[in-house]
Amino acid sequence: MAAFLARRLLGTSTSSSSALMSSARAFSSSTTPIKATLFPGDGIGPEIAESFKQVFTAADVAIDWDEHYVSTEVDPRTNSFLTWESLQSVLDNKVGLKGPMATPIGKGHRSLNLTLRKELNLYANVRPCYSLPGYKTRYDDVDLITIRENTEGEYSGLEHQVVKGVVESIKIITRKASMRVAEYAFLYAKTHGRKKVSAIHKANIMQKTDGLFLQCCDEVAEKYPEIEYEKVVIDNCCMMLVKNPALFDVLVMPNLYGDIISDLCAGLVGGLGLTPSCNIGEDGIALAEAVHGSAPDIAGKNLANPTALLLSGVMMLRHLKLNKQAEQIHSAIINTIAEGKYRTADLGGTSTTTEFTKAICDHL
Amino acid sequence: MSPRSLTLLKNLARNSNASSSCIQTRSVTYMPRPGDGSPRAVTLIPGDGIGPLVTNAVEQVMEAMHAPIYFEKYDVHGEMSRVPAEVMESIRKNKVCLKGGLKTPVGGGVSSLNVQLRKELDLFASLVNCFNLPGLPTKHENVDIVVIRENTEGEYAGLEHEVVPGVVESLKVITKFCSERIAKYAFEYAYLNNRKKVTAVHKANIMKLADGLFLESCREVAKKYPGITYNEIIVDNCCMQLVAKPEQFDVMVTPNLYGNLVANTAAGIAGGTGVMPGGNVGADHAVFEQGASAGNVGKDKIVRENKANPVALLLSSAMMLRHLQFPSFADRLETAVKRVISEGNCRTKDLGGQSTTQQVVDAVIANLE
Numbered sequence: 001m002a003a004f005l006a007r008r009l010l011g012t013s014t015s016s017s018s019a020l021m022s023s024a025r026a027f028s029s030s031t032t033p034i035k036a037t038l039f040p041g042d043g044i045g046p047e048i049a050e051s052f053k054q055v056f057t058a059a060d061v062a063i064d065w066d067e068h069y070v071s072t073e074v075d076p077r078t079n080s081f082l083t084w085e086s087l088q089s090v091l092d093n094k095v096g097l098k099g100p101m102a103t104p105i106g107k108g109h110r111s112l113n114l115t116l117r118k119e120l121n122l123y124a125n126v127r128p129c130y131s132l133p134g135y136k137t138r139y140d141d142v143d144l145i146t147i148r149e150n151t152e153g154e155y156s157g158l159e160h161q162v163v164k165g166v167v168e169s170i171k172i173i174t175r176k177a178s179m180r181v182a183e184y185a186f187l188y189a190k191t192h193g194r195k196k197v198s199a200i201h202k203a204n205i206m207q208k209t210d211g212l213f214l215q216c217c218d219e220v221a222e223k224y225p226e227i228e229y230e231k232v233v234i235d236n237c238c239m240m241l242v243k244n245p246a247l248f249d250v251l252v253m254p255n256l257y258g259d260i261i262s263d264l265c266a267g268l269v270g271g272l273g274l275t276p277s278c279n280i281g282e283d284g285i286a287l288a289e290a291v292h293g294s295a296p297d298i299a300g301k302n303l304a305n306p307t308a309l310l311l312s313g314v315m316m317l318r319h320l321k322l323n324k325q326a327e328q329i330h331s332a333i334i335n336t337i338a339e340g341k342y343r344t345a346d347l348g349g350t351s352t353t354t355e356f357t358k359a360i361c362d363h364l
Numbered sequence: 365m366s367p368r369s370l371t372l373l374k375n376l377a378r379n380s381n382a383s384s385s386c387i388q389t390r391s392v393t394y395m396p397r398p399g400d401g402s403p404r405a406v407t408l409i410p411g412d413g414i415g416p417l418v419t420n421a422v423e424q425v426m427e428a429m430h431a432p433i434y435f436e437k438y439d440v441h442g443e444m445s446r447v448p449a450e451v452m453e454s455i456r457k458n459k460v461c462l463k464g465g466l467k468t469p470v471g472g473g474v475s476s477l478n479v480q481l482r483k484e485l486d487l488f489a490s491l492v493n494c495f496n497l498p499g500l501p502t503k504h505e506n507v508d509i510v511v512i513r514e515n516t517e518g519e520y521a522g523l524e525h526e527v528v529p530g531v532v533e534s535l536k537v538i539t540k541f542c543s544e545r546i547a548k549y550a551f552e553y554a555y556l557n558n559r560k561k562v563t564a565v566h567k568a569n570i571m572k573l574a575d576g577l578f579l580e581s582c583r584e585v586a587k588k589y590p591g592i593t594y595n596e597i598i599v600d601n602c603c604m605q606l607v608a609k610p611e612q613f614d615v616m617v618t619p620n621l622y623g624n625l626v627a628n629t630a631a632g633i634a635g636g637t638g639v640m641p642g643g644n645v646g647a648d649h650a651v652f653e654q655g656a657s658a659g660n661v662g663k664d665k666i667v668r669e670n671k672a673n674p675v676a677l678l679l680s681s682a683m684m685l686r687h688l689q690f691p692s693f694a695d696r697l698e699t700a701v702k703r704v705i706s707e708g709n710c711r712t713k714d715l716g717g718q719s720t721t722q723q724v725v726d727a728v729i730a731n732l733e
Contacts, residue, residue, distance in 0.1 A: 111569070138503040138607075154519075154536070159573040165540035169574035171519070175530035202621070204468035205476055208524040209534040214470075231470070235628040236658040242607060242632035256567075260600050260625055267604030 033062040034320060037089045037287075040067065041099030043294025044304035049099050051306040051357040052313055055332075058361040061317065061325050066093060070101060070112065080115040087119050090287060095320060097313055098289035102296070114157070117150050122279035122287060123177060124184045125150045125258065128315070129265040129275060134338025135347060139268045142245045146265055147188065148258020149181040149213075150279060155255045173209040173254060178216035184280060185217075185252035186224045196228040197221070200237050200253040200261065213254050237261065241268070266291070273346045276311030278319065286319040288312035302352040305344040307333060310360070332363035394691060401432050404688055407454045407461040408435035412442050413661035414672035415464020418654070421674035421725045422462065422681045428729040431685065431693045435462070440477065442467035442661075447481055455485065460688060461651040462681055465660030475522055478657075482515045485649045488542060489549045490515040490623065492642035492655035493683075494630040499706025500639070500715060506611040507634040512553060513623025514546040514578075515644055520620045538574040538619065543581035549645075550582075550617035551589045561593040561614040562586070565602050565622050578619050603629055610634075624657060631656035638673030638714040639705070641680040643687075652684040653677070659714075666713070670720045673712040675701055678728065700731040 040049035049067075056063065068086040077084040090096045101112045116122065125148040131140050158170040182199075189197050199217040203210035214231060221229035232240070234257050240247050241261070245268055253261060266275040272292035279287045290308040298304055310333055317326035336342055342359035343349025351359070408423070410416040426433060436458065438451045455461045468476040481487070490513040496502060523535040547564075554562050564582040568575035579596060586594035597605070599622045605612065606629050618626055631640040642655025654660045654676040666672050678701050685694035704710055710727040711717025719727075 114570075155570050157570070159571060161573060165577075167538045167573045167577050169536040169538070169571050171534040171536060173532050173534070201470075202519075202624075203470045205479065205520055205522075206524065206534050207475070208526060208532045211470075212530075212532050233470075233658070235624050235656070238603070238625050238628040239632035239637055239656070239658040242629055243636060256621075259567075260603050260622075263600035264603040264607060264629065267607035271604070271608065 033064045034095065035064045035066055035093045036316070037086070037093050037096035038065040038067045039086070039096065039098040039101070040069065041290075041294060042070065042102045043100060043296045043299040045099030045101070045294060047300070047302065047304050047353055048290070048306035048309045051353055052097070052309050054357050055310060055329060055360050055364075056313060059325050059329050059332075059364050061322065061329075078115055078119065080112055082112055082115050082119075087116075090116075090120055090285065094283070094285050095316060096285075096287040097309070097316055098287055099309060100290055100292055100294040102294040114155070116287065117279065120279075120281045120285055120287065121151070122281040122285065123149065123151050124181050124280040125262070125277060126188065126280060126315075127262045127265070127275060127277040127291070129262075129269050131269050132274060132337055133334060134340060135270055135274070137268065137270050139245055142265070142268050144245065144248045144265060145188070145192075145194065145250045146258060146262040147181065147185045147250065147252045148262055149177055149252075149254050150258075151255075152177050153255030155259075171206075171209055171256075173212050175212060175216060178213045178254075179220065182217045182220040182252060185250060186220050186227060189227050189250045190224060194227070194250050196230065196249040198237070198248055198251050199229070199231045200234050200251055200257050201231060202234050202257070203231075204233060210254065217252060234261075238264065241265065271346070272308065273305045273344075274307050274311070276308060276313075276315050278312065278315040286316060288316040288319075302354060303345050304353050305346050306353060306357060307337070307344075328364060329360075332360045335363050336360050396689070400689065403432045403434050404460070405458045406433050406435055406684070406688075407451065407458050408437045409440050409451065409461065409463035409466075410437065411440065411464030411661070412467040413465060413664075414667055415466075415661065417667065417670060417672045417721050418674045418677040419462065419464045421721055422677055424725050425678060425697065425728055425732075426681070429693055429696060429732055432690060433685075433688065440466060442477055443469060444477065447477055447484070452484065455649060455651070459649050460684060461649070462677075462684060463651060463653045464677070465654065465657075465662075467661040479520055479522070481651065482644055485646055485651070486516065487644035487646040487649060487651055488514065488516050489546055489646070490627075490642065490644045491553070492627040492631060492640055494627070494634040494640050494655070496634050497639060497702060497705045499702075499708055500635050502633065502635050504610050504633045507630070509610065509613045509630045509634070510553070510557075510559065510615045511623060511627040511630055512546065512550040512615060512617045513627060514542055514617075514619050516620075517542050518620030536571075536574055536621075538577050540577060540581055543578045543619075544585065547582040547585040547617060550615055551585050551592060554592050554615045555589060559592070559615045561595070562589075563602075563613055563616045564594070564596045565599050565616055565618040565626055566596060567599050567622070569598060575619065582617060599626070602626060606630055606633060628656045628658045631658070636673075636714050637676065638712065639675040639679070641676055641683050643680055643683055645687075650684070650687055652680040652687075654680060670722065671713050671718075672721050673714050674721050674724055675705065675712075696733055697728075699733070700728045703731045704728050 040046045070081045075083045128145045130143045154171045156172045201210040314330045336359045342351040410419045466477045492511045495508040519536045521537040566575040631637045637656040637658045640655035643652035682694040682697040704727045
């Protein structure tokens with residue numbers, strides 16, 4: 001306890017400048033705790049955030065959590081329920097973890113997730129989908145990563161009614177955003193030892209927009225001759241994914257296709273309750289998030305599955321280059337699920353959140 | 365063994381034999397009008413890639429059955445800038461067309477001829493029937509989904525322009541008119557085919573106005589069919605559910621792009637796009653083709669080795685025969701195809717076999733009653 005306090009004190013006194021922060025992170029010193037923002041979220045969010053903190057403390061991960069909650073009224077500075085302070089916190093810490101946030105449908109303010117993405121310029125959403133050993137689904141050999149452009153495309157939110165009964169929605173593709181996500185995809189593939197990148201598109205129909213996206217992917221692909229590159233039309237991709245997911249490795253796509261394909265892939269491995277994801281922003285910002293919903297019906301009942309949040313946390317650790325601890329926690333989670341003794345209800349078991357968490361801590 | 369258990373065993377054996385060797389045929393007791401048997405003209409567009417192979421398969425089978433249709437064949441290729449006027453003439457005259465896939469050059473500046481055809485003839489509904497074929501093992505059971513997709517507007521409006529260099533816009537157009545008529549078609553289809561549930565697929569939490577308008581139209585039409593259950597599902601959740609629990613879906617109605625994805629996903633889980641039938645229908649015309657669009661032109665290797673799967677187009681041509689009011693021919697064709705699939709020794713590469721297209725055709729012809 002005293003050592004922990006000492007570490008915290010040391011951390012705050014030496015972390016006055018951000019330059020020092022980043023160098024501390026680069027050397028992954030375990031004596032200076034890294035500051036990270038945590039959004040527990042709504043519904044089951046707080047419970048799984050608790051569970052997450054337990055596991056990370058048990059694994060000796062020296063991270064200082066800066067917790068922020070969604071407020072109950074719209075902050076005029078951000079035009080959403082997320083406060084300016086929350087956003088600043090992530091911008092300062094550069095690393096964060098987010099639980100599920102409920103978006104009230106159609107109330108005229110920006111969706112919370114969209115706000116985070118736009119304000120923090122989170123341009124790529126990375127979702128690794130791999131079959132969990134020991135948890136059997138219809139597909140056993142899934143091992144792919146979906147990288148989705150996160151800022152523009154069909155989700156630009158630009159719609160208007162032309163005349164009564166005729167609505168237009170504008171899809172925007174820019175060279176800048178497409179290059180950015182393509183660069184990240186190939187860089188990710190290279191640093192994680194992946195062999196192939198597939199660009200998913202519908203350029204036979206949307207020739208200029210998806211055509212531009214493809215062009216950017218083509219250009220980046222030329223810089224990485226050692227990585228295999230292919231272009232797949234989205235309908236083909238959907239079909240191939242459900243017939244033989246082993247054909248794909250890294251997938252890079254514009255916003256809408258990415259949304260659909262990443263959820264499809266999550267379905268292949270067991271659902272959103274098990275899928276981690278990480279949003280990458282400019283200047284090395286990384287916001288890991290659990291992509292499942294807030295599940296208000298099981299909130300507070302100690303039934304929630306914290307796996308998605310935990311695996312997202314692991315992704316965050318890897319981004320921070322704390323690979324050893326990431327591996328530790330990752331193996332603990334995989335082993336607990338593979339063993340089958342402690343599984344939450346959504347995986348077909350009867351354990352509570354706390355029992356599952358304890359099992360993971362024991363496996364560390 | 366007691367005589368009673370012996371008879372029980374015999375009954376069991378007879379029943380199991382009957383169900384494995386005989387795919388249910390429907391006895392047709394419909395009364396045609398005098399003159400209904402005169403041959404009907406159908407426009408045939410072989411298309412590109414595997415198109416000529418599979419349309420030829422249909423021609424052969426139709427010959428063998430002596431079906432009362434004759435084909436008017438026209439050569440159309442994906443690189444042409446427009447569908448030739450004479451072909452459009454022919455389809456307008458015959459009202460029914462069967463076609464193979466037309467290859468659209470990617471990013472090439474030529475707009476897709478498949479889409480052009482649908483828009484010009486106003487074939488506003490695209491229908492794909494995705495179902496498990498008996499005898500064909502897949503990872504998902506109990507799949508029987510019909511995807512009805514709006515075919516003329518939405519993301520396929522083709523309205524794109526470069527705002528400034530490096531920034532491109534594409535307009536997705538949704539109108540009440542088109543959304544209403546596709547919703548009406550979907551519910552009517554469900555009603556006429558004894559389907560219990562219609563699910564609308566959308567992304568209205570993000571595209572509030574566009575998909576919101578689509579949903580509004582669906583909800584209005586749903587009120588007129590109180591006997592049919594109606595629900596809505598967001599497209600990303602829909603794809604996930606399709607992979608996890610496809611049996612929950614029955615008829616699905618979707619705007620253009622989502623329909624493409626959902627149809628191909630559903631086709632993939634039920635056995636692949638090589639076997640799913642479908643077509644496009646409008647108020648005045650109908651064009652039948654392979655149901656889901658993925659792989660409808662196929663790869664060069666399949667063309668060279670003649671290993672394209674003709675099943676999808678054969679089943680679509682059976683749909684066409686029913687559309688032309690020749691149900692007994694349709695039944696015979698479908699029964700033969702299903703029998704060949706369930707027997708399992710004559711399957712093309714996409715179904716895990718090694719047969720060529722011609723071998724499958726011969727097997728189907730041999731199985732015609």
